[in-house]
Amino acid sequence: MASLPKFSTILTWTLYFIPVYIFILEPLLRDSFPGLQAGYPDSTSLFDSSDAPGPGINLTDDSFISPEDGVPFTCPGSEGYQVHLLSREPLVMYIENFVSEAEANHILDKSVNKYTPSIVYDGQTERIDPSKRLSDRALLDRDDTIRCLEDRARAFQGWHPDLYIERMWAQRYNASGHYRHHYDWAGSLARGGDRFSTFMVYLEADCEGGGTNFPRLKMPAGKEWCRFLECERSGKGKEMGITFKPIKGNAVFWENLRPDGTGYPETWHAAFPVTRGKKVGLNIWSWYQPKRRNRGR
Numbered sequence: 543m544a545s546l547p548k549f550s551t552i553l554t555w556t557l558y559f560i561p562v563y564i565f566i567l568e569p570l571l572r573d574s575f576p577g578l579q580a581g582y583p584d585s586t587s588l589f590d591s592s593d594a595p596g597p598g599i600n601l602t603d604d605s606f607i608s609p610e611d612g613v614p615f616t617c618p619g620s621e622g623y624q625v626h627l628l629s630r631e632p633l634v635m636y637i638e639n640f641v642s643e644a645e646a647n648h649i650l651d652k653s654v655n656k657y658t659p660s661i662v663y664d665g666q667t668e669r670i671d672p673s674k675r676l677s678d679r680a681l682l683d684r685d686d687t688i689r690c691l692e693d694r695a696r697a698f699q700g701w702h703p704d705l706y707i708e709r710m711w712a713q714r715y716n717a718s719g720h721y722r723h724h725y726d727w728a729g730s731l732a733r734g735g736d737r738f739s740t741f742m743v744y745l746e747a748d749c750e751g752g753g754t755n756f757p758r759l760k761m762p763a764g765k766e767w768c769r770f771l772e773c774e775r776s777g778k779g780k781e782m783g784i785t786f787k788p789i790k791g792n793a794v795f796w797e798n799l800r801p802d803g804t805g806y807p808e809t810w811h812a813a814f815p816v817t818r819g820k821k822v823g824l825n826i827w828s829w830y831q832p833k834r835r836n837r838g839r
């Protein structure tokens with residue numbers, strides 16, 4: 543019968559194994575199987591800081607992200623918006639006059655010749671599917687107005703270094719245009735990043751219908767909310783959650799991710815069909831991509 547190794551031999555092997563695991567095996571496993579990582583388990587970890595980029599999107603890819611490239615810009619006029627808190631958990635705020643009339647008109651003018659049909663993304667492929675989403679979208683150049691909005695959106699959220707404003711798109715809905723219920727988040731934080739928050743800004747609202755519906759949010763008590771929310775539907779309306787009326791210059795802001803990095807189910811939302819006229823929305827999405835510890839060192 544083979545004899546068992548001596549205790550001193552096991553101890554020596556263990557002493558050799560520890561540095562091999564720490565410096566070779568663990569980094570190899572972490573890069574090969576990112577899903578095995580602990581994720582973002584506690585509330586302080588979502589906005590923890592460290593010093594190297596994670597593997598999500600390429601943060602210099604300016605077709606997706608608006609990098610802070612130091613290009614100077616001027617913001618005309620004052621920022622006189624008013625904020626109304628609708629829900630703390632998830633955080634949902636209504637912002638009156640987030641975009642001035644001049645800013646909205648400028649973006650409408652600049653986008654007018656740029657629209658192409660909007661696409662939907664199912665996690666693998668992008669395609670046009672008018673049964674889910676019927677609208678046109680236009681990628682906006684980063685001129686002074688857009689840079690001012692990027693800056694405003696970053697300031698509103700406390701200038702966090704791990705939040706990156708995505709390139710902005712105007713979305714145009716003509717009669718029967720709509721966007722079925724969906725989430726803006728993708729559950730992709732463990733793969734590097736996800737959409738932390740959304741500003742849904744109404745640039746043009748010369749329409750009937752076209753409200754932004756959240757079936758899982760509760761109607762707030764104050765009747766003052768009827769300026770911004772549809773209160774007309776009685777009885778039935780309660781089952782339908784809440785619907786924001788499109789009002790030019792105003793915005794709905796919400797956070798998509800919980801502090802542990804998972805998505806809020808309450809942020810399930812839709813653009814109800816426009817039944818007459820035209821609506822143009824502006825999405826300002828903040829991509830959250832934390833830096834990874836112990837990478838690239």
Ligand SMILES: O=C(O)CCC(=O)C(=O)O
Pocket residue numbers: 713721726742752753754755811812813814823825
């Ligand atoms: O237009 C709206 O009201 C909502 C649009 C939307 O949810 C989106 O573009 O992701």
Ligand SMILES: [Fe+2]
Pocket residue numbers: 724725726811
């Ligand atoms: Fe959305």
